[in-house]
Amino acid sequence: MAWTRSWVPGSLLDQANSDQQSIDLHMHTLTVDGGDPLEVFDSGQGDPILLLPMTPELNFVYAAQIEEFQSSHRMILYKPRLSARSRVGIADRANEAVSLMKRLGLERTHIIVWGDTGSAAYYLAKRWPEKCRSIVFIGLADKYAFPQPFQFLLRLLSQFPIEGCVPSRVFAGILGKFVGGTQIQPKWIVERAATIPDLTRLFKNSILPNLTEHRPVAGELQVPCVVICGDHDRVVSVSQAQRMARLLPTGSQAVVIVDGQHFVNYVDGAAVNKVIREFYASLA
Secondary structure, three states: OOOOOOOOOOOHHHHHHHHHHHHHHOOEEEEEOOOEEEEEEEEOOOEEEEEEOOOHHHHHHHHHHHHHHOOOEEEEEEOOOOOOOOOOOHHHHHHHHHHHHHHHOOOOEEEEEEHHHHHHHHHHHHHOHHHEEEEEEEOOOOOOOOOOOHHHHHHHHHHOOOHHHOOHHHHHHHHHHHHOOOOOOHHHHHHHHOOOOOHHHHHHHHHHHHHHOOOOOOOOOOOOEEEEEEOOOOOOOHHHHHHHHHOOOOOOOEEEEOOOOOOHHHHOHHHHHHHHHHHHHHHO
8 A cells, every 4th residue: 555645834843743653654563583563654565665774763864755756666774673682784774675585576766865774785785796786875975074073972882891881872962963053953863863872872872883884896896876965954964965976887877955954854854755766867
C-alpha cells in the first residue's frame, strides 16, 4: 500500500513531526538475521531504492523522496538497530542493510543516503558493489572536521570514557548549535534530540563511528554516484562535498543546492528530487 503524505498547517517542525509519525505508522516488523526484529517501511513498486537511516527519530528527512519516487520505485526505509552500550560501526550498518536486502529478495538497489550515514553506504558499495545500482550521497564529506569546541569534544568522546559526564540535554544543545540553521532551527534539534534515551552514549557508539571510520580513497568505488550538498550547510561545506565527489568514479559530481542547509533533502525536497531524477535518467 502506497504511503500518503499529509500536509499540516503550522511550522516546518509540525510538518516534520507529522511526517515522522506517518512513516512510523506505515512500518511493519520483519525478522532479519535469524530472528532479530527490524521495523521496515516499504512503499511503491518498481526498481527499489533503499534509504539508509541515521537514527529512527530522523527518518522524516526522506519524506520528500518517498513522496516523489514511490510512484515509480519501491521505497524502503527502516529503523536501524543502534546501541548506547556497544559500538555500531559503518561495517555493522552496511551489513544490516545487506541483510535486509536479502530478506526482501532484492539483488540490487539504488541507494539514497543523507548525512554522515553516507559513510556506511560508501562501505557497502566498496564491499558489495554488485548490490548497488547507484548511490546518491546527500551531504557527505571526504573528511569530517568541525568548528571548535565541537571538534575537541568529539575527539575527547572518541578517545576517553567521558560520555557519562555529558548529560543528554547538554549534548542535545551542542548538536542543535552545529546542526541547526534558519530552516530547521537549533531549538527543534534540541527538542527532538533530548527525547532520545542516553543520547550521549548513543552518539558515541552508533553515530560517531560514521565520522571517524570514514576514510574514502580514490578508485575504491565502481558504482555510479552523485553528491548533493547545500551551500549553507554548517556540517559539510561545498569544498568538502566537492572533494568527496572527486574520489568517486569518473563522471561523479557535487551538485550544490543554493541556500541549502544540512536538511537540504527535506527542506528543499523539490530541488534535490530534480537532481536525483536527472541522475537516474543519465544512468538509463
